[in-house]
Amino acid sequence: MQIQFGQNLSAVVGDRDSRIPRLWKLRFSHAGTELIDRLYRLGQPIRYDYVSEQWALDEYQTVYANVPGSAEMPSAGRAFTWQRLFELKRQGIDTAHIILHTGLSSYAR
Structure with missing residues (x-):
């Protein structure tokens, strides 16, 4: 097919x-x-019910993402702006880099 x-x-x-x-x-x-x-x-990116307006595609990426491939919005990382990451670094908090590609869920409307 x-x-x-x-x-x-x-x-x-x-x-x-x-x-x-x-x-x-x-x-x-x-x-x-x-x-x-x-x-x-x-x-089109997967849009969740709690997202009331359409966001630009760039809004679905975290500021630190550099490898495409995830099928869902990284909502847990959206709160981290470059400013927030720099503030954490200034406070002596280290970060680690990982790649997390989520797959499509079986959620159906």
């Missing part, structure tokens, strides 16, 4: 993931930065 997403982006549906039977593997018609660019143009 082939899925057409628009803007000359498609994917062929492959096999199910052996560890997560509800997850299917896709082989996209583009790869690398071209695929990421097309996904950014076509996609």
Whole structure:
């Protein structure tokens, strides 16, 4: 089966993931930065009920994020601005850098 997403982006549906039977593997018609660019143009971030207005896509990223890939808004890290991080550093509080890519949940409306 082939899925057409628009803007000359498609994917062929492959096999199910052996560890997560509800997850299917896709082989996209583009790869690398071209695929990421097309996904950014076509996609919409997951919006939660408590978010009353539409935010710009940049608002869904934390200020310290530098690796794309998460499927959900990092709401726990939104309170950390660069100013807050610098204040913590001045107070002698160290930070550690991690990458956390969340997947799509099974939440359905």
